Amino acid sequence: MIKWWKILAALIIVYTLIWGMLGPVPKLNILYETIRNVYYHVPIWFAMLFQMGFSVVCAVNYLYKSDLRSDLISEQAAQVGLFFSLPGLLTGCMWAKFTWGTWWTFQDPKLNGVAIAILIYLAYFILRSSITDELKRARISAVYNIFAFVMMFVFIMILPRLTDSLHPGNGNNPAFGKYDLDNHMRMVFYPAIIGWILLSLWILDIKKRISILKYNAENE
């Protein structure tokens, strides 16, 4: 079903594509025009964090109500979040190559944290596939999901801010908000976050409907 928030997601992202390229940005050395990547790279990661949060909420809901539908949505949301980490990583690597001079570095805590978080969620899917009994699988993977989310949050958001980092906003670096004194960037950045989160919800909606149809077809 084509809902209003799906159309809104598409419209907002088209707006950020157009005005993100044309709008004024602060002029900074090293970054030059690549500062516009903040309109795409960061909202994609926000969408991933939102999907992982959605997944953990559904997992807790399953543990509370034992409704298998929650478990199904929890798995699909984790899949969508993991899928969104791919463009997040690729856009980050492109940006890093032209500003930091390298595609990847193991010296930056945020990059290490992201790699660890992705491995943790891959382990979540391996755990799910290793248990055949439906209810047991749902219960155990829901518990793992809670730990996985907390660990991901610590590795991506908390630890990088405590140590030295090249990432803006972490490790004594100023975030871009400090340069955007006339709020020109915020006018594109905040809608972009909302747009990409709504787009990830659209993809989740489709995946959820497919998996429900599959489940009903298998269990008739």
Next chain:
Amino acid sequence: MQKMNKIIYLMVFVLSSFIGSAQEINKPEPNVKDTLLTNLKNNALSEAQPEPAMADAFRSEGKIYVVIAVLVIIFLCIIGYLIYLDVKLRKIENNTKEKL
């Protein structure tokens, strides 16, 4: 002995002339023009660095609109695929509901 002395005096004289010429190379020439230049340089360094080079030429030639058009086209294709999946799913869901 006198010849030896002559050679020694000659060598000392030549070497000292080298030292003298080295001193001339190291010493900066006190020029009025030089002091003006150094003052200007110091002013420039103490103020902001030169403007970072942005893609203004690219934008003024109108090529930025091609970039935007490419991005919007790619994105609308992705949205089109999502809409196609959405409609197909709706049809399948309606069919299964009718069977019930």
